[in-house]
Amino acid sequence: xxxxxxxxxxxxxxxxxxxxxxxxxxxxxxxxxxxxxxxxxxxxxxxxxxxxxxxxxxxxxxxxxxxxxxxxxxxxxxxxxxxxxxxxxxxxxxxxxxxxxxxxxxxxxxxxxxxxxxxxxxxxxxxxxxxxxxxxxxxxxxxxxxxxxxxxxxxxxxxxxxxxxxxxxxxxxxxxxxxxxxxxxxxxxxxxxxxxxxxxxxxxxxxx
Amino acid sequence: xxxxxxxxxxxxxxxxxxxxxxxxxxxxxxxxxxxxxxxxxxxxxxxxxxxxxxxxxxxxxxxxxxxxxxxxxxxxxxxxxxxxxxxxxxxxxxxxxxxxxxxxxxxxxxxxxxxxxxxxxxxxxxxxxxxxxxxxxxxxxxxxxxxxxxxxxxxxxxxxxxxxxxxxxxxxxxxxxxxxxxxxxxxxxxxxxxxxxxxxxxxxxxxx
DNA sequence: TAGATTGTTAATCGATTAACAATC
DNA sequence: TAGATTGTTAATCGATTAACAATC
Numbered sequence: 001x002x003x004x005x006x007x008x009x010x011x012x013x014x015x016x017x018x019x020x021x022x023x024x025x026x027x028x029x030x031x032x033x034x035x036x037x038x039x040x041x042x043x044x045x046x047x048x049x050x051x052x053x054x055x056x057x058x059x060x061x062x063x064x065x066x067x068x069x070x071x072x073x074x075x076x077x078x079x080x081x082x083x084x085x086x087x088x089x090x091x092x093x094x095x096x097x098x099x100x101x102x103x104x105x106x107x108x109x110x111x112x113x114x115x116x117x118x119x120x121x122x123x124x125x126x127x128x129x130x131x132x133x134x135x136x137x138x139x140x141x142x143x144x145x146x147x148x149x150x151x152x153x154x155x156x157x158x159x160x161x162x163x164x165x166x167x168x169x170x171x172x173x174x175x176x177x178x179x180x181x182x183x184x185x186x187x188x189x190x191x192x193x194x195x196x197x198x199x200x201x202x203x204x205x206x207x208x
Numbered sequence: 209x210x211x212x213x214x215x216x217x218x219x220x221x222x223x224x225x226x227x228x229x230x231x232x233x234x235x236x237x238x239x240x241x242x243x244x245x246x247x248x249x250x251x252x253x254x255x256x257x258x259x260x261x262x263x264x265x266x267x268x269x270x271x272x273x274x275x276x277x278x279x280x281x282x283x284x285x286x287x288x289x290x291x292x293x294x295x296x297x298x299x300x301x302x303x304x305x306x307x308x309x310x311x312x313x314x315x316x317x318x319x320x321x322x323x324x325x326x327x328x329x330x331x332x333x334x335x336x337x338x339x340x341x342x343x344x345x346x347x348x349x350x351x352x353x354x355x356x357x358x359x360x361x362x363x364x365x366x367x368x369x370x371x372x373x374x375x376x377x378x379x380x381x382x383x384x385x386x387x388x389x390x391x392x393x394x395x396x397x398x399x400x401x402x403x404x405x406x407x408x409x410x411x412x413x414x415x416x
Numbered sequence: 417t418a419g420a421t422t423g424t425t426a427a428t429c430g431a432t433t434a435a436c437a438a439t440c
Numbered sequence: 441t442a443g444a445t446t447g448t449t450a451a452t453c454g455a456t457t458a459a460c461a462a463t464c
Contacts, residue, residue, distance in 0.1 A: 008430075008431065009409070010431070010432090011431090012408075012409050012412055013405060013409055015408070015412070016402075016404065016405035016408040016409065017405065019408065020387070020404065020405075034444085034445065034446090035445075035446075036445085042389075043389075045432070045433065046433095046445095047432075047433050047434065047435090048431090048432065048433070050445095050446070050447060050448085051431090051432080051433085051447085051448085053447085054447060054448070058446085058447070059446095059447095060445075060446055060447085061439080061440060061445080061446070062438065062439040062440050062444080062445050062446035062447080063439065063440040063443075063444045063445050063446070064439095064440060064444080064445070064446085065444090065445065065446080066446090078412065079408045079411055079412050080411045080412060080414050081408060081411055085407075085411055087407075093306075094302075094305060094306035094309045094310075095303075095306040095307075095310065097302060097306070098301075098302035098303040098305070098306040099303075099403070101302045102302075102303065102403070104387050104403065104404055105403070105404070105407075108404045108407075108408070110404070110407050110411075148414050149407065149410060149411065149414075172413075172414055172415070173410035173411070173413055173414060174410075175403070175406055175407060175410060179228070179312050181250075181251075189410060189413050191406050191409065191410055193401070193403070193406060194224070195307070195310070195312065195313070195383070195401070196224065196228065196312055196313070196316045196318070197221060197224035197225065197228075198383050198399050198401060199293075199295075199313075199316075199318050199357065199383060200220075200223070200224040200227065200287045200289060200316075201217070201220050201221055201224065201399065202357060202381035202382075202383060202397060202399055203287055203288045203289055203293055203318075203357065203381070204220055204223070204286065204287050204288060205380075205381055205397050206288055206356050206357075206380055206381060207380070216454075216455065218455070218456090219455090242420085242421065242422090243421075243422075244421085253456070253457065254421095254457095255456075255457050255458065255459090256455095256456065256457070258421095258422070258423060258424085259423085259424085259455090259456080259457085261423085262423060262424070266422085266423070267422095267423095268421075268422055268423085269421080269422070269463080269464060270420080270421050270422035270423080270462065270463040270464050271419075271420045271421050271422070271463065271464035272420080272421070272422085272463095272464060273420090273421065273422080274422090
């Protein structure tokens with residue numbers, strides 16, 4: 001393991017793919033796999049897989065391969081998903097509601113522990129098993145919840161002011177579904193999810 | 209313009225960013241911009257922007273810059289979003305419902321014109337202004353709707369069989385929200401949206 | 417004309433893949 | 441031992457950025 005060299009972003013993204021695939025194999029009682037199996041199962045080049053792992057140490061045995069369970073656990077540890085990760089969700093609209101109900105999140109250790117909105121009509125209501133709280137109380141609430149991850153599903157007009165609150169409440173990384181750029185301190189990381197952009201790339205590839 | 213050379217995927221993704229930004233500028237009555245303005249507004253390097261455009265021809269005037277409206281129109285044309293793009297949505301659950309209600313889609317010319325589900329309880333019901341139809345009738349329905357783009361928001365267990373139907377119905381590109389790989393003919397393009405993967409990348413960056 | 421900014425070439429940078437000695 | 445497969449180095453490939461002649 002070499003903590004000096006920073007890990008390329010594509011490697012981190014593939015790590016998630018490997019991890020999901022390993023979980024699947026574990027569910028099917030597969031015990032061992034080789035980098036060639038990874039290539040067949042995920043489409044990612046075998047050498048790429050070995051190179052990706054090499055940023056973090058040694059994981060396999062020459063001539064044998066990798067133990068599925070051990071590898072899954074070690075990748076989970078690298079990605080910090082070996083324990084439950086508490087997540088705040090801001091914006092209790094349709095998309096926010098859909099995300100809270102999305103079963104994949106819990107399965108992969110992301111637990112939404114607090115839901116927030118600015119709309120008085122929504123504050124106090126239930127969203128699945130969560131009480132929707134007032135955005136103005138994010139900081140207060142997060143003193144107890146101690147989440148470092150937030151998901152943002154508010155309209156763009158509200159996004160920046162909510163972001164400022166999240167940063168103030170100790171949130172370190174944000175998954176942003178609002179179609180707008182967010183200003184955050186250097187220490188905070190934002191990833192954008194943009195449906196429009198995905199659709200335009202697809203649309204480009206239409207032949208006519 | 210050189211149609212021989214294939215356009216890099218990162219260029220296509222950035223084209224979407226430029227387009228959204230140009231729409232915003234147009235809304236604010238900005239008439240002209242330079243590649244340096246693009247860098248300030250989107251964070252994308254000015255040389256990168258010019259290089260990206262160069263795959264498709266000449267767009268600006270040396271010493272002057274680009275006309276916002278013209279550039280917006282020409283990029284829209286390249287991305288095939290200069291006219292309304294009809295889109296099918298399969299999976300009338302929470303996420304599907306949220307996407308239909310998402311105002312950004314219509315604003316950027318993606319109109320969801322048909323919603324489908326396999327659940328008898330949902331078929332025939334209204335989702336916003338759309339009637340939920342039977343997945344078994346996708347082909348029939350699309351003879352009229354003539355969509356080439358589909359959004360998939362079904363559980364992973366149903367994803368492949370629905371995909372086969374979509375391909376059969378003439379769909380050419382699919383935005384897949386189901387957490388599983390889809391098998392499609394070479395001529396069909398799929399893009400995956402995976403929340404889990406986004407969250408694991410973020411989670412990795414948490415310091416402790 | 418002088419200043420600004422393009423489109424494009426060349427240089428740099430980084431990521432992917434192939435090859436292979438080491439090892440089980 | 442012979443066969444399989446790793447971890448890592450070196451080669452390849454492709455994308456980003458800098459530089460600049462052309463042009464308004």
